[in-house]
Amino acid sequence: MIVDNVVKVGMADLKVAAGGAILKTTGLGSCVGLTLFDERCKVAGMVHVMLPTSEIAREASFNIAKYADTSIPHLIELMRQEGAEPARFVAKMAGGAQMFAFTTGSDTMRIGPRNVESCKRMLQRFNIPLLSEDTGLNYGRTVEFNSMSGMLTIRSVQQGVKEI
Amino acid sequence: MSMNPLGSLEAFKMDVLKEVGNIGAGNAATALSRLLDKPVDMNVPTVSLIPFEQIADKVGGNEQVVIAVFLRVEGDAPGNLFFIIHEDSAKRLLRNLLSMDVLEEGYSEMEYSALGEIGNILAGSYLSSLADFTQLYLSPTVPAIAVDMAGAILSYGLVQYGEMGDSAVLIDTTFLEGKEEMAGHFFLIPDPESFNKIFSALGVPNE
Numbered sequence: 046m047i048v049d050n051v052v053k054v055g056m057a058d059l060k061v062a063a064g065g066a067i068l069k070t071t072g073l074g075s076c077v078g079l080t081l082f083d084e085r086c087k088v089a090g091m092v093h094v095m096l097p098t099s100e101i102a103r104e105a106s107f108n109i110a111k112y113a114d115t116s117i118p119h120l121i122e123l124m125r126q127e128g129a130e131p132a133r134f135v136a137k138m139a140g141g142a143q144m145f146a147f148t149t150g151s152d153t154m155r156i157g158p159r160n161v162e163s164c165k166r167m168l169q170r171f172n173i174p175l176l177s178e179d180t181g182l183n184y185g186r187t188v189e190f191n192s193m194s195g196m197l198t199i200r201s202v203q204q205g206v207k208e209i
Numbered sequence: 210m211s212m213n214p215l216g217s218l219e220a221f222k223m224d225v226l227k228e229v230g231n232i233g234a235g236n237a238a239t240a241l242s243r244l245l246d247k248p249v250d251m252n253v254p255t256v257s258l259i260p261f262e263q264i265a266d267k268v269g270g271n272e273q274v275v276i277a278v279f280l281r282v283e284g285d286a287p288g289n290l291f292f293i294i295h296e297d298s299a300k301r302l303l304r305n306l307l308s309m310d311v312l313e314e315g316y317s318e319m320e321y322s323a324l325g326e327i328g329n330i331l332a333g334s335y336l337s338s339l340a341d342f343t344q345l346y347l348s349p350t351v352p353a354i355a356v357d358m359a360g361a362i363l364s365y366g367l368v369q370y371g372e373m374g375d376s377a378v379l380i381d382t383t384f385l386e387g388k389e390e391m392a393g394h395f396f397l398i399p400d401p402e403s404f405n406k407i408f409s410a411l412g413v414p415n416e
Contacts (some may be wrong), residue, residue: 055262056364057375072271074358075368087304095364096371097263103373111371144365145279146354185361187272202357203276 051189054078057111059124065193068199073140073186074145075157077113079164080137080190080197081120081173083129087159088116089192097163113163136171137197137209138164139188141180149173157181222404223256225413226380229339230254234382234395236338237331241366241384244327245305254382258335261375264363268293268394271360278328279365280352285345286406288399289366290336292328293359316356335395343410345405364381371398378404 051168052062054070057170062068070078077094092110099112104161109115141161161180168175179186187200200205234251241251265271276299278292294302300311305318307367318334329352340347355362370377377398382394399407 056360057371072265072358072364074361074364076364096368101372108375113373142361144355144357144362156365183355185358187358197298198408 050127053093054093056093057095057108059090059116059120059123061088061090061120061127062192063088063127065191068192069188071187073188074142074144075140075160077138077140077157077160077164077180078186078188079113079117080089080188081134082122082137082192082195083133084112084135084195085133086129087192088124088127088129089195090124091188091190092116092120094160094164095161113134113160113167117164117167117171131171131173134171135195136168136175137177137190138174138175139179139186139197139199139209142185143181143183144185146183158175179207179209221366221394222413225408225411226256226378226408227254229342229407230380230382230395230397231310232342233335233339233397234384236288237395238384240334241327241328245302247305250385252383252385252398256378256380258376258385259379261364261367261370263378264367264379264396265359266373267381267396268359268363269295271358272354273359275359276324276328276354276356277359277362278325278352278354279362280332280336280348282347282399283350284348286343286347286399286403286410288403289351289364289369289396290332290367291396291398292332292335293362293396294393297357302327321354321356325352328331328352330352331395335397343407345406345410350397363396366396366398370398373401 049070051067054060054062070093079092081090094113095111099115142156143157184201184203189198197209227248236250275293280290282288303309303311380397382395
């Protein structure tokens with residue numbers, strides 16, 4: 046694999062790649078790494094969602110990549126600008142873990158599952174099928190998405206490597 | 210744009226927070242040195258407003274595998290407290306403390322629970338000295354332990370900040386064991402709303 050071909054997606058960040066470039070985001074805990082792909086024109090996008098909804102934002106101008114409800118529409122638009130056709134998009138996602146188990150189940154503690162639920166709601170709203178997911182449980186994940194094959198590779202400390 | 214929960218008087222407030230880290234970690238270092246029956250030193254705490262993306266860099270990057278004991282602080286000044294050590298330091302700690310024959314790879318049930326208990330003692334002493342110092346009521350949740358990627362673990366402590374910006378205030382103290390860097394960190398990440406409570410408890414004028 047050519048290292049130069051890796052596009053890094055930070056926390057609360059989103060990127061678009063094409064023609065075989067790899068989108069990568071590291072250390073997903075409760076955050077969700079969601080990918081969209083147009084297989085025909087090989088355009089892919091990845092977002093590293095940190096929080097479920099911008100309704101909880103307490104900042105006047107916020108980073109739209111951070112929230113599921115604002116980042117996913119923005120990613121769709123950026124991919125469309127690259128020539129992709131939203132009607133052909135398919136999605137995959139990983140992350141949304143609950144890193145620590147607590148008996149007091151406050152909303153903050155359940156942030157992982159809430160991120161996953163919110164991402165799914167957005168996909169439904171835009172009629173994008175979710176092909177596969179590796180979400181929940183209690184461990185961190187690093188993910189790479191290949192914009193040629195549409196394969197999502199997931200690495201974790203305990204579970205090794207998985208492809209979905 | 211990220212908002213700075215420290216407001217004005219920044220340098221002075223940073224110094225106050227350093228003292229908070231100093232007192233908390235100082236007490237924890239004493240507890241650890243009693244456990245090990247060896248001197249344990251620590252570095253002067255650093256206090257910084259740090260972008261989310263860079264927090265894990267403090268312990269070796271997003272994918273660095275670390276052992277973390279996490280507890281949520283509830284009460285007058287809520288926040289998140291992490292005790293983080295690298296695997297080689299953890300193994301050394303287990304060998305020194307329990308004279309255990311530790312596994313080369315992974316952790317036995319016994320090692321895991323010993324590490325959880327060490328983290329529990331240290332985090333508890335950090336917090337109780339902080340409560341004494343500030344006279345604030347601070348109540349820890351039962352600590353949880355995880356062995357995983359630093360990025361995945363630490364992002365959990367940033368949710369309260371996520372709602373208001375892309376950076377968090379981090380009070381970081383490093384432990385040293387003798388001359389050996391134990392690479393143990395205490396990360397205290399008070400909730401944004403807790404700063405005014407901490408400052409007013411310590412007599413720092415509010416703007």
